[in-house]
Amino acid sequence: MILYYSSRSPLSSLVTLTTCAQFSPNKTPCGKVGKVTPPSDHSRVDPDVSNRSSSESLAPGLSCSCGRRVFVKAAATSLLPIYPANASDSPSNYTAMLKKIHPPRPDWYEEFYASVLDTSMKSYEDEIAGYKSELFANLRGKARKVLEIGIGTGPNLRYYAVDDVVQVFGVDPNSKMEKYATAAAVEAGLPVPNFKFIQAVGEALPLADASVDAIVGTLVLCSVKDVDLTLKEVKRVLKPGGLYLFVEHVAAKEGTTLRFIQSILDPLQQTLADGCHLTRETGKHISDAGFSNLKFSMAFLSSASLINPHIYGIACK
Numbered sequence: 012m013i014l015y016y017s018s019r020s021p022l023s024s025l026v027t028l029t030t031c032a033q034f035s036p037n038k039t040p041c042g043k044v045g046k047v048t049p050p051s052d053h054s055r056v057d058p059d060v061s062n063r064s065s066s067e068s069l070a071p072g073l074s075c076s077c078g079r080r081v082f083v084k085a086a087a088t089s090l091l092p093i094y095p096a097n098a099s100d101s102p103s104n105y106t107a108m109l110k111k112i113h114p115p116r117p118d119w120y121e122e123f124y125a126s127v128l129d130t131s132m133k134s135y136e137d138e139i140a141g142y143k144s145e146l147f148a149n150l151r152g153k154a155r156k157v158l159e160i161g162i163g164t165g166p167n168l169r170y171y172a173v174d175d176v177v178q179v180f181g182v183d184p185n186s187k188m189e190k191y192a193t194a195a196a197v198e199a200g201l202p203v204p205n206f207k208f209i210q211a212v213g214e215a216l217p218l219a220d221a222s223v224d225a226i227v228g229t230l231v232l233c234s235v236k237d238v239d240l241t242l243k244e245v246k247r248v249l250k251p252g253g254l255y256l257f258v259e260h261v262a263a264k265e266g267t268t269l270r271f272i273q274s275i276l277d278p279l280q281q282t283l284a285d286g287c288h289l290t291r292e293t294g295k296h297i298s299d300a301g302f303s304n305l306k307f308s309m310a311f312l313s314s315a316s317l318i319n320p321h322i323y324g325i326a327c328k
């Protein structure tokens with residue numbers, strides 16, 4: 012059954028997005044000239060704080076002529092786990108949220124789910140490859156630091172590897188995904204230090220405010236517990252003008268047979284597929300999240316059977 016099939020060249024409707032994605036260090040991805048606003052709270056740990064010079068780690072105004080305050084602050088920021096009490100990216104907060112949002116499943120279940128995901132998605136990945144190639148091309152040479160939420164076994168890592176300066180953070184609550192994602196990174200040719208897996212949830216991302224150039228999520232908003240909170244976190248962690256790329260399956264159109272079948276099977280799907288919902292109106296959540304230059308299209312993928320239609324697109328913070 013074909014509900015929303017785009018027979019045009021994959022992502023052809025996203026051509027207008029090129030202006031959205033054009034940026035250089037002095038330009039935001041959305042094409043607005045301007046400097047990137049620093050994180051609102053400088054004491055939060057930036058993902059690459061260890062790579063930065065001490066002066067870069069400091070809030071403006073904290074330097075003094077003798078340099079002692081500079082040194083103390085730099086040492087504290089770089090070496091000690093100092094976080095404001097309410098920072099969702101502090102280890103205690105994001106691990107607490109991990110436990111609350113995604114309580115640990117039995118080991119065998121997590122391993123089983125990870126290995127099934129690793130082996131069962133091949134035909135889907137083949138079919139969606141053209142769409143993803145065009146979508147990820149928006150990042151090429153432009154996004155140095157990328158966060159992927161719900162990275163799973165890492166099927167998207169091959170799309171980043173063409174650009175060897177990219178640093179990828181993969182977040183997923185299922186720790187069993189790490190070995191698959193790491194193997195995918197190696198196979199894709201991504202230098203080992205350029206990929207870091209972090210066990211966490213999308214609802215409490217373990218990265219500082221305004222710290223990444225792009226965030227990617229594929230087939231993940233169906234699985235998170237709180238879609239709106241996850242999108243809020245995406246906006247918090249993205250730099251101003253940063254890009255959000257997504258491919259998500261969504262509920263079929265109301266009143267169709269497919270939608271009826273989806274609503275019957277939804278509870279079973281959630282149990283078997285680690286919380287994946289078949290009937291989420293994810294496009295509406297993304298539209299309401301307050302991104303600018305949001306563009307998305309719909310496609311029906313034959314390899315995904317009942318898990319259709321898909322929306323794919325890009326937005327700017």
Ligand SMILES: C[S@@+](CC[C@H](N)C(=O)[O-])C[C@H]1O[C@@H](n2cnc3c(N)ncnc32)[C@H](O)[C@@H]1O
Nearest residue numbers: 161162163184185212213229230231234235236
């Ligand atoms: C269907 S898989 C998709 C994996 C991968 N993105 C892909 O395209 O193949 C959904 C992934 O979301 C992860 N997940 C579940 N709940 C999550 C949450 N609250 N935050 C982030 N990821 C979550 C699962 O562990 C799983 O890896």
